[in-house]
Amino acid sequence: xxxxxxxxxxxxxxxxxxxxxxxxxxxxxxxxxxxxxxxxxxxxxxxxxxxxxxxxxxxxxxxxxxxxxxxxxxxxxxxxxxxxxxxxxxxxxxxxxxxxxxxxxxxxxxxxxxxxxxxxxxxxxxxxxxxxxxxxxxxxxxxxxxxxxxxxxxxxxxxxxxxxxxxxxxxxxxxxxxxxxxxxxxxxxxxxxxxxxxxxxxxxxxxxxxxxxxxxxxxxxxxxxxxxxxxxxxxxxxxxxxxxxxxxxxxxxxxxxxxxxxxxxxxxxxxxxxx
Numbered sequence: 001x002x003x004x005x006x007x008x009x010x011x012x013x014x015x016x017x018x019x020x021x022x023x024x025x026x027x028x029x030x031x032x033x034x035x036x037x038x039x040x041x042x043x044x045x046x047x048x049x050x051x052x053x054x055x056x057x058x059x060x061x062x063x064x065x066x067x068x069x070x071x072x073x074x075x076x077x078x079x080x081x082x083x084x085x086x087x088x089x090x091x092x093x094x095x096x097x098x099x100x101x102x103x104x105x106x107x108x109x110x111x112x113x114x115x116x117x118x119x120x121x122x123x124x125x126x127x128x129x130x131x132x133x134x135x136x137x138x139x140x141x142x143x144x145x146x147x148x149x150x151x152x153x154x155x156x157x158x159x160x161x162x163x164x165x166x167x168x169x170x171x172x173x174x175x176x177x178x179x180x181x182x183x184x185x186x187x188x189x190x191x192x193x194x195x196x197x198x199x200x201x202x203x204x205x206x207x208x209x210x211x212x213x214x215x216x217x218x219x220x221x222x223x224x225x226x227x228x229x230x231x232x233x234x235x236x237x238x239x240x241x242x243x244x245x246x247x248x249x250x251x252x253x254x255x256x257x258x259x260x261x262x263x264x265x266x267x268x269x270x271x272x273x274x275x
Contacts, residue, residue, distance in 0.1 A: 002027070002099070003026070003027075003099050003100060003101045003120065003121070004027050004028075004029065004094075004095060004099060004100050004101070005021060005026050005027065005028045005029070005100075005101045005102075005103060005263075006028075006029050006031060006086070006088065006089070006095070006100060006101065006102045006103070006119075007028060007029070007030050007031065007103050007105055008031050008086060008102065008103065008104045008105060008106050009030075009031070009032065009046070009104070009105040009106035009107065010030040010032050010036065010038070010044055010045040010046030010047075010048070010049075010061070010080060010105075011036070011037070011038040011039075011040070011044050011046055011105070011106075011107070012038060012039070012040035012043050012044050012219075012248065012249065012252060013105060013107060013125070013141065013249075013251065013252045013255060014030075014044075014045070014046075014103075014105035014106075014107075014125075014252075015043055015044050015045045015046075015056055015248055015252060016248040016249065016251070016252020016253045016254075016255060016256045017103065017105055017125075017252065017255055017256040017259050018030065018045055018059075018061075018078065018256075019056065019057060019059055019248060019252075019253070019256060020253065020256030020257060020259065020260050021256065021259065021260060021263075022059050022078065023059075024260060026263075027073055028078050029069065029073075029078065029079045029080075029081065029088070030045055030046070030048075030061060030078060030079070030080045030081070031080075031081055031082075031083040031084065031086055031088065032046050032049050032080060032081070032082055032083070032084070033046075033049075033082070033084050034049070034082050034084070035049070035222070035224055035225050036049050036050070036222070037221065037225060037231075038219075038221075038222075039219035039220065039221050039232055039233065039234060039235055040185075040218060040219035040235065040245075041185060041219065041220070041221075041222060042056075042185050042186070042219075042245050042246055043056050043057075043245070043246065043247065043248045043249075044056070045061040045078065045080065046080070047222075048061045048062060048063045048080045049063055049080060049082060050222055050224070053077075056248065057246075057247065057248065059078065060077045060078070061077065061078035061079070061080050062077050062078070062079060062080060063080045063081075063082075064079045064080065064081065065081075066081065066088070066091065066094065069081070069094055070094075086102070086115070089102070089115075089117045089119065090117065097117060097118055097119060097120060098120060099120060100119045100120060101119055101120055101121040101122070101123070101263065102115070102119040102121070102122045102123070103123045103124075103125070103259060104122070104123070104124045104125060104129070104135070105125050107125060107126055107141065108128055109126060109127045109128055109159040110127070110128045111128045111129075111134065112124070112128055112129065112134060114134075115134075121136055121137075121262075121263065121266050122134075122135040122136050122137075123135060123136065123137050123138070123139060123259055123262055123263075124137075124138050124139070125138075125139050125141050125156075125255060125259075126138075126139070126140070126141035126142070126156050126159075127141075127155070127156055127157070127158050127159045129155060129156065130154065130155045131151050131152050131153050131154060131155070132152075132153050132154075136152075136262075136266065137150055137151065137152055137262040137266070138150075138151040138154070138155055138156050139151075139156070139255055139258040139259055139262065140156045140157065140255075140258065141156060141251075141255055142156065142157045142160070143164050143251060144157070147251065147254050147255070148254035148255050148257050148258035149258060150258050150261050150262045150265070166238065168212040168213065168236075169212065169215075169218075169235055169236050169237065169238065170232055170234075170235060171195065171196075171209055171212075171220075171232070171233050171234030171235065171236065172230055172231060172232055172233060173198055173227040173228060173229055173230065173231045173233050174198065174207045174229065175198065175200050175205065175207060175229050176200060176201075176202075176226070176227065176228045176229055177198040177199050177200040177201060177207075177226070177227060178198065178199050178201070178223070178226060178227070179196050179197070179198050179221065179223050179225070179227055179233060180196060180197045180198075180199065180223065181195070181196050181220055181223055182194045182195060182196055182197065183195045183196070183217050183220070184217065184220075185217050185218065185219060185220055185245055186216065186217065186242045186245045186246075187216070187217045187242075188214075188215075188216055188240060188242065189211040189214065189215055189216065189217055189236060190211065190214055191211055191212065191213045191214050192210050192211060193210060193211045194208055194209075194210055195209045195210060195211055195217060195220070195234060195236075196208075196209040196220065196233070196234065197209070198227060198233075209233070209234065211236050212236060213236065213238055214238070214240060215236045215237050215238040215239070215240050216236070216237045216239070216240050216241060216242050216244070216245065217234065217235075217236060217237075217245075218235040218236060218237040218244070218245055219234055219235040220233065220234045220235075221233045221234065
């Protein structure tokens with residue numbers, strides 16, 4: 001079987017999965033929000049929603065309409081659809097339950113909404129998924145000795161609620177509002193340097209977002225997104241190497257390896273082979 005793999009979400013972790021699968025020869029499509037929330041936008045295929053196309057490590061994804069879907073696949077590109085509810089799974093001309101795999105890479109960290117179709121294989125990334133209940137397999141996304149492992153029963157580790165590494169590196173919105181950027185992803189920053197301002201629509205308060213230390217701006221949310229209080233809006237990397245801003249992370253590739261393993265194991269089972 002030559003499956004079509006539908007990836008829900010095109011953020012940085014999902015993009016590592018997408019690279020692994022695309023380079024392994026699978027046909028892939030990405031479903032995204034109307035305004036994606038990725039922070040590491042230079043290595044997120046979701047950026048295609050804003051720019052029309054996005055190339056990550058030599059692989060191109062392109063925003064398409066359903067009637068352009070097959071053309072993008074035939075061109076060796078990855079079609080991106082604005083389809084947060086996965087309506088494509090009901091389109092019998094583009095997908096079928098017998099030959100479509102679904103990977104939920106949205107990292108919602110809570111139980112997903114009910115998927116009212118039964119794809120041939122359904123893989124969930126991280127907390128909120130339970131293999132055998134709301135998906136076939138779960139991939140561990142938390143850094144530890146179990147990162148990238150495949151679970152055919154049970155769940156991944158629960159969300160710690162804390163960012164990995166120095167918590168200061170993660171920039172969060174102090175209140176709801178619109179963001180104006182004063183720095184670009186890849187810029188080298190000094191401690192205290194202005195990165196962005198957030199303008200509230202209520203009472204007109206304005207907050208400054210400044211770099212917590214010397215480093216490189218690794219990620220910043222798209223300015224068209226209305227941010228909410230506590231939302232992750234940026235990431236400063238103390239390693240201070242701008243070249244890393246154009247590479248998917250080791251974590252994303254590890255999770256991608258887990259997804260690839262799950263697919264290959266599943267297909268061997270369907271072919272009647274033993275593990």
